[in-house]
Amino acid sequence: MRSPKFICRSVVAGVLALLVTAGAAAPSSADPDSASTSPVMRVSGAGGGYLGPDWPGMEGDPVRFEIDGRATDPLHPSGSFHVVHRKPDGRLLAEFSGHLTSLVSVDEVAVVTGVIDAAEHPDVPLQFVGKPVAFTVYDGGAQDRIGWAWGFFGAPVSKLQGTAPTFALTDGGFRVEGGPRPRVAQGNGPKVAVQAEGDGTTVAAVLGGPSRSSRGSMRFELAAHVPAGGDPTQVQGRFQFRDHGASAADFEGRLSCLVAGGPVAITTGVVTKSNDPAQIGKQVSFSLKDGKVDRLGWLWSWSAAQPPIADCMSTVPFYAPRWGGLVVQS
Structure with a gap:
């Protein structure tokens, strides 16, 4: 994927x-409307769906994401991620997991980065282990979303940075907690x-x-x-x-x-x-x-x-x- x-x-x-x-x-130091900042930021949950036409050659592939992380210092979080991408016939294209390297959340949005520790990708001739990844999670209640960037495909990944949550989940969901309160x-x-x-x-x-x-x-x-x-x-x-x-x-x-x-x-x-x-x-x-x-x-x-x-x-x-x-x- x-x-x-x-x-x-x-x-x-x-x-x-x-x-x-x-x-x-930044949410606590730069936001003038913050009355307080939650001492703990959390992202948890699992969900997935099917890739659309934005992914040529992979349209209709089922994908699933799991993230469980927490942080009081966004650059020193604890937690893990797990991603599975299969073909419509159930054949595994890629499965990988790893530990988190940054986590920051404000209101319904969180940006999480990590590094892959273990991977299985039978037909993808790329190096997965050791590569960085980034997730952007939107906790939308009835419609959660996620976005991602994969270092193993050459995407530049820096801590605390992610793209827009362009992928709408059709199964499961995420909960985002922490950040300032207006x-x-x-x-x-x-x-x-x-x-x-x-x-x-x-x-x-x-x-x-x-x-x-x-x-x-x-x-x-x-x-x-x-x-x-x-x-x-x-x-x-x-x-x-x-x-x-x-x-x-x-x-x-x-x-x-x-x-x-x-x-x-x-x-x-x-x-x-x-x-x-x-x-x-x-x-x-x-x-x-x-x-x-x-x-x-x-x-x-x-x-x-x-x-x-x-x-x-x-x-x-x-x-x-x-x-x-x-x-x-x-």
């Missing part, structure tokens, strides 16, 4: 290691207006609020669209991020990849204009969750010494805006 083609082929440089490391702490209701201030783009995937955001990291306020805008049947890297759209605090960050750019699964979207882009010339040309990523509590996550790539940002990979959405909101339509 492999992840969608856009993940397998893309290796894009840069991400801020400090934010990845603190990305675990202190105040959202909805004051500008509203998001999304114009009809036809079929495809559309994401829009106009939001902001206090920024604890800079002791000021931030404003974020994004508009993105991928036409129906289009590759995620065919996205059209732009973003702008302004922090009016001590960091005085002010940059904007074009998007390079967009993928959505249910109410969760992951998008990456390149900075084209900034008040800091050193940021121009750098890669950034955003995660967005359109829910009862809208949330935004982000990663920057200001230093080449930091882990890479790959196309359509980001951290869990952690920031709950004080005003505005976002929309994910797919």
